[in-house]
Structures are given as C-alpha cells and as structure tokens.
Amino acid sequence: MNTWQEISTFAWHQGIGYLIGSVLFIALLLYRLRPADRRTLKHTLFFFAICLMGLFISGSFHHLGMAKAASILHEIFIVAEGIVLIRLCGMLVFRVLLPAARLDTPSILEDMLVIVGYLIWGMVRLRYAGMDLSGIVTTSAVITAVIAFSMQDTLGNILGGLALELDNSIQVGDWIKVDDVVGKVVDIRWRSTSIETRNWETVIIPNSVLMKSKFSVLGKRVGQPELWRRWVWFNVDYNIPPARVIEIVEKAIQSADIQRVAHEPRPNCVMMDFDKSSARYAVRYWLTDLAVDDPTDSTVRAHIYAALQRADIRLPVPEGNIHLFKEGEKHNEIRLSRETAHRMKTLRKVDLFRSFSDEELNTVASRLKYAPFVRGDIMTKQGAVAHWLYILTEGEAEVVLESSSGNTTLSTIHAGSFFGEMGMMTGAPRSTTVIAKTDVECYRLDKESFESIIQSRPSIAEEISQILVARQTELHSVQDGIAAAQHSHTQANTEILTRIKKFFGLLE
Template identity: 55%
Template sequence: MVFWQTAIQYFWRDESLVVFISVLLLSFWLIYFIKDDRKSVTNTLIFFAACQVIALLSGLVHAMNYTFAAALFHEAAVIGSGIAIIRLCGLMAFRIILPSVRLQPPRITEDIFVIIAYLAWCLVRLSYAGLDLGSIVATSAMITAVVAFSMQDTLGNILGGLALQLDNSIEIGDWIKVDDLVGRVVDIRWRSTLVETRNWETVVFPNSQLMKNKFLVLGRRSGHPSQWRRCIWFNVGLNTTPRQVTRAVEETISQADISNVAKSPAPNCVLMEIDKGVARYALRYWLTDMALDDPTDAAVRWHVYTSLERAGIPLAVEMQNIHYVKENEKYEGAIHQREAQQRLKTLKNVELFANMTNDELIALAERLKYAQFAKGNIISRQGAVAHWLYIIINGEAEVYLETPDGGRRTVNVLGRGSFFGEMGMMTGAPRSASVIATTDVECYRLDKEAFAGIMQARPGLADEITHILIERRVQLDSVLHHLDEQTRRQEKSSQRNELLVNIKRFFGL
C-alpha cells in the first residue's frame, strides 16, 4: 500500500489537475471547431497520454528507490506534456482565434512560432535540471555553422518556402505554370511545394527552384476575378475580309451561353497573321475555371466552326503543295461576265452616271479597279490631289472636315452605293474633305484616264455632269452653312459656268 501511495504522490503533482483540465478543454474546443484538423488534435492527445504513462512509470520507479531513473523519466514526461500543450495552444491561436478576427497567417508562420515555443520550453526545463545554458549556446554556435554548411540545399528550400508564403507569391489553390507544366498548388511545405496537374499527377517542386526561376501564376490579376485568357486558332482564305470573319465569330460567341467562358472581358476575334496563303485568326476568350481548359476550348472551337459555316466562310489550310488548275475559255468568260454584270449594276446606281448610255457604262465598268480598306484607314485626305473617285460597294465611311485647331467635324456618313472624290476626277481640284473607313470598306475606283475617252467621244456629257455636281456641292454647302432656297439658287447659277469651264479644260474638250 505504501508503494502505491509513494508512486501516486510522485506522479500526481499540485499542477496536474490544472494541466489535465486545460488539455481536455482545448482538445474538445479544437475538435468541435476545426473539423479538418481533427487528426492532428487526436495525435496530440495520444502523445500527451503517452507522456502521462511515462510520468506514471517514473512514479513506480521512484517507489522502487531508483531516484535518478525516476527523475529522468519524470523530466521527459514534463517536457513531452509541455510540447503537447504548446501544440494545442498553437492550433487554438492560429486556427480559431486569429481567423475569427480576420487574420489568416500562412501555415508556415504557425509552424515557426510553435517550433520556437518548443525550443524555449526545452531550454527552460534543461535550466531547471541544472544545465549551463551559456555553454550550450556557445557549443551550438559551432554546431549550427557545420549543419548550415552541410545542409545548404535543405535550408534553401526551407527559407524558400517561408518566403513564398510570407510575400504571397503563390497561395494554395493558385494555378501555376512552370516551363510546360501547368497545375494547381495544393500544399506549400517546409521543403517543397506540391502541384497537382490535370492528369492526376502530383509534382513536387523544391522551394528553392521556385525562388530561383520564373513561374507564371495563371488567372491572377489585381482587382479582377480569377480568369485566364485562351486563344482558339483557325485559318480562313484570303478571299474573305477580316470584317466578315470577326463579325460572324464575335456575334455568335457573345450571344452563346458557354460554360466557364467569362462575359467580361468579352471574347474578341483578331487577325493575327497572313502567311502561307491563308489568314490566321485567333478567338480570344477568358476561362473562369482553369481545371476545364480543354473541354471549354473544344466547346468554343465548335461554336467558331458553326458560326463560320452559317456565314458561308470555309476554313482554309496552309498551302503546302502546288496545284495546277486548267481553266478553259468558257469558264474564264463566265467569271468575267459575272464580274462585269456586278460592276455595271453598281454604276447604274450612281447618280453621277445617270445620263450615260448602256454602252458607255459597259466601257466604264471595264476600267473600274477594286480597292479595299480596313477599318480606320484614311481613304481620302483633305487637301490632297487625286484624279479619281470611289464607289462604295460594301461598308461605311465617314466624311469629315479638319478644323484649324486640329479637330474634326463630321459632314456625312457614306454607305453602300455612295460615291465621293468626283470633283478631283472631273476638275483635278484638291479634296475638300477627308474620308475615313468606319468599318472595313470595299470600293471600286475610277480614274480620270478611264473617264477621259467617254468625255471626248461625247462632249455634251460634260454639261450634264456639271448639273449633277453643282446640285451635290450646293446641297453640301446648304447643310454646312444653313443656306436658304434663294441663296441656293444663286450659288447654282454662279458656280455652274465656272465648273463647266474647269471640266472642259481638265479633259481637253
């Protein structure tokens, strides 16, 4: 009976009840609130229980009069119990208290504080045991230098992991690209960072490698949601204008409901290059879920294909071979006839040529030249001298005046069937206004040389054209200067003779 009393008295100290109650309360609180780390709490409780078994063993050894062994076992149990309590307090502070006040320090910060507390606790207990801490520190300095030299790579990885988390270079859940490998960060440890790829592979990157080399964090932009720009590439023949392609594709993609495709920024289609006989386009869209890149690409690619098919725009392949096509005279004649009919139809709708005969229009149609302008091109510059006019067959253009202060004043918007530059072709006068393509524009261009033969064959045509030109000029002046009806008549009368003389002199009539 005396043996057990001695053992229990040595095992159960005055502070034991407080320690047991504290450990139980901390454990219950942690298990209730942090369900994801219950395993860690359970392991800590098992470690604490093992320490108490060692403490009980120290009491039994003390009862058998093995004083030194009992003291050794007891000190080990105290140090172990303290480590368990520090671990539980660390979990309470970093997993419950700090998050409750909206502070979420990196996991590695928790580990550092806990390890420092472990070392401090062990040094305190060793000092109670009678060890000289000064000699331990002096000796440990040399040992630390040797260990640091022999463990350079390991220490580099540890410090790299600390830096990655403290400066928020990457966070758990980020998608990163290292060389050709893309994956999601699932854990940042002391030595390495774990990245899971879409192929169900886990890649282990040493932290020092991430610190020394460049890597991309996908989908991250300050102040914006997480989304990553992707490109869908396709080729179209050069006989189709970029405006037709981009309009067909963008209208379809913007109206379609495609999973994981962001509405803002809106998808856009751009002409990237012209090479090997084809125009290469890219539809650029923003992916909202980095894990579903290939399925989303496939869905968007199908939408692009169907939109082009509906618009009658075939996909093209890069020209790799030489094709020989033998076309007979009948085929070439049919092509020429179809184009001539289109040109003749265009000329008949132009007011300037309203008084010309069918034969004259046919002769004129043969001399038309096709001209194409991209959106934003200046088709005609105010003050420039150019002896030709343009007839718009597709697209829109803006007519504007350049003001002395460098601004611009819109005069008119021209569409299909409109023409401009007639004064330059008929009189050689400088352009009175500038014209800019507000969309992609297709035109026919008619030079003075092409018109000169008809004018010389029928000089009376000059008088008829003069009447039309005067009407257009006075109409424009009326819009610009708000002329009344009487002033308009006076303008027509005063300008008619002068304009007719200029036309005849220009064409040598």
C-alpha cells in the same frame, strides 16, 4: 507511506491536475470546431497519455531505488507534456481564434512559432534543472553552423516556403505555371509546394526552385476577378477579307451564351499572321473556370466552325496536286443526286412547300445552304432584317419574345419546323429571337433563291400567304394573351398577300 502513495508523490508533479484539465479542454474545443484536425488531435492525446504513463513509470523506478534513472525519465516526460500543451495552444490560436478574428496566417508561421515555443520550453526546463545554458548556447551555435552548411538545400526550401507564405506570392487555390507545369496550388509545406494538374497528377516542387526561378500566377490581377485569357487559333483562305472574318466570328462568339466564357472583357477576334496559303486568326476570350480550359476551347472552336459554315467560308486544307479521273465526276453526280433527294424529302414535310411540284421542290432543294448552329447561338434576332428562312433538320431551338419587362420563351422549335418565313416572303423584321437550345443543323433559303419560282407561278403567293396568316395568328395569340389576333383572318390574309406580291414585284 505505502507503495502507491510513494509512486504518485514522485510522478504527479505540482500542477498536474491543471495541466490535464487544460489539455482536455483545449482538445474538446478543437474536436468540435475543427473536424479536419480530429485525426491530429487523437495522435496528440495518445502521445499525452504516453507521457502520463511515463511519469508513472518514473515513479516506479524511484520506488525501486533507481533515483537517477527516475529523475531523467521524469524530466523527459514533463518536457513532453509541455510540448503537447504548446502544440494544442498553437492549434487553438492559429486555427480557431485568428480565423475567427478574420486574420489569415500561413501554416508555416504556425509551425515556426510552435517550434520556437518547444525550444523555449526546453531551455526553461534545462535551466530549472540547474544546467548552465551559456555553454550550451556556444556549442549550439557551432553545431548550428555545421548543420546549416551541410543542409543548405533543405534550409533553402524551408526559408523559401516561409517567404512564399509571408509575401503572398502564391496562396493555396492559386493556379500557377512553372516551366511546363500548370496546376492548382493545394499545399505549401516546409520543403515543397504541391500542385495538382488537370491530368489528375500532383507535382511536388521544391520551394527553393520557386524562389530561384520565374513562375506565373494565372488569372490573377489586382482588384479583378479570376480570369485567364485563352487563344483559339484558326486559318481562313486569303480570298475572304479579314474584316468579314473578324465580324462574323466576333458576332457569333459575343452573342452566344457559352459556359465559362466571360462577357466582360468581351471576346474578340484578331488576325495574327500570314501562312503560306491562308491567314491565321485567333479568338481571344477570358476563361472564368481555370480547371476547364480544353473543353471550353473546344466549345469556342465549335462556335467558330459553325459561324464560318453559315457564312459559306470553308477552312483551308493543305494544297497539293490531285489527278482527277472520269470516275470522280460520276461519283460526284451520284452524291449530289442523293443530297438533293434528301433535301426534297425534308422540304415535303414543311407546310410552306406543301403545294410545290417536284420540279419546284428540286429547284428549291438545289439552292438550300447548309447552316449549322451550336447550342447557345442566336439563330435570329428580334428586330433584325433578314430575307431568308431556316428549316431545322436536327436539334431544337427556343423562340423568345423580348420586351421591356423581360424575355419570355414562347415555344420550342423541333426538327422539321421552319422559321423566318415573314422575313423572306415580305421583308418584315424578325418578330422574335430564336436561340439554339441544342446543337442544330439547318438549311437556309434566301429570297433570291425563291424568287424565280414565285415569278414563274404567281398563284403560289396566295397559297403561302394562307400558311403565313395561320402562323402569325398563333404568334399574336401568344403575345396578346387572347384567343384571336387583332385582325380578322380575312384581313390578315389580304394584307400579307399584298406584301408578298409587293416584295417580289408581282404587283402591276
């Protein structure tokens, strides 16, 4: 027998071919089906190659006459080969076969069963080598007790992680709150649980801490989608009735299409407390994406602020004693004059006020009310009765026609345009819905503010009616899909003029 045959006969144990074939076949399956585990597979196969090389080295030792060393090395690398096969089988079962059968098992369970497999394989090899296991078991029990006593915290973390996985207290992907830490669970390991916060931090919490302390799983309720209720606080002066504040804010939040705010359960507004100089309110809404809490809160606050501004409700400021001097009055007069001039400049660009004199424009400008809207706000609702019009100064809005067959976007209103003129001039219900496409700034003109002008110069009604007819004809053309409205221009002009005079009491 030559040297190579002697080394091979000792090194390559019975069944080595089946072992190599099984390892390569399972590794190939995992490589194709589990791309995320390819790095682990490479390390495992590298270790397996070392085992094969170790067997060859043990054969070399045997050839050189070092029989005892050769036997020890041979047994060590056979055990290592078995560990590789057990590891690959565990990955195949827990990461391919069980998920294919729609059975979700915790990663710790895989690790524990694989380790148990290692121990059983080691005991089998020891028994095969002729070693008495009873003495080993007795000695191991004593050693285990000593190790368990000295590693209480570590074992507590391991058992805690296993308990968390098995009873489904938390799962990867859950949002939890532990003391002052809020984040998303990204990994549950033997010793600890990893949580990623919104501040781009990863917090490592020992599993024993989670088992001993209270923690909250956010947005989780049996049989319900993932939603988390948020509170947005604000204060309003005592002079404003709570019922009015709640109605205004609820209407604004519920009607607006705000990203990441659930439609059901509906947002609501409640009065929560009495402060020294104001009432404390809160808007409660349900967040659909727990990773974006502060930006969504900010958007909700913007809608609250805009709704209160439109209702001429100011947020309270801290009270204090302020001494005013004569120069302050002059400054206010200058500021008011500049604001009025700016408003008059805006009005001159609007067709509706094209024939107004400077004095009339000044009167209208002084009576305009600032009315901001936030993107997604419903500025006016089809069918609603509202005796005012809006003049856009910043932003864009969409005109939507609601019907039984669905909603149709008719046009986009840009800065410098106006809408709601039929409601202010004739009292007619809104013919379309207007939704803020961006953040919008408007001026609102009420019927009462316009009434004194039209009463002093009734002829202005006829001039305005011609403008209204042109806009109404354009709307009818879009609604009906024809080039002309149902009424002739003359008939429509007469009809609208009569309605304006009747609405403002100009008919005898």
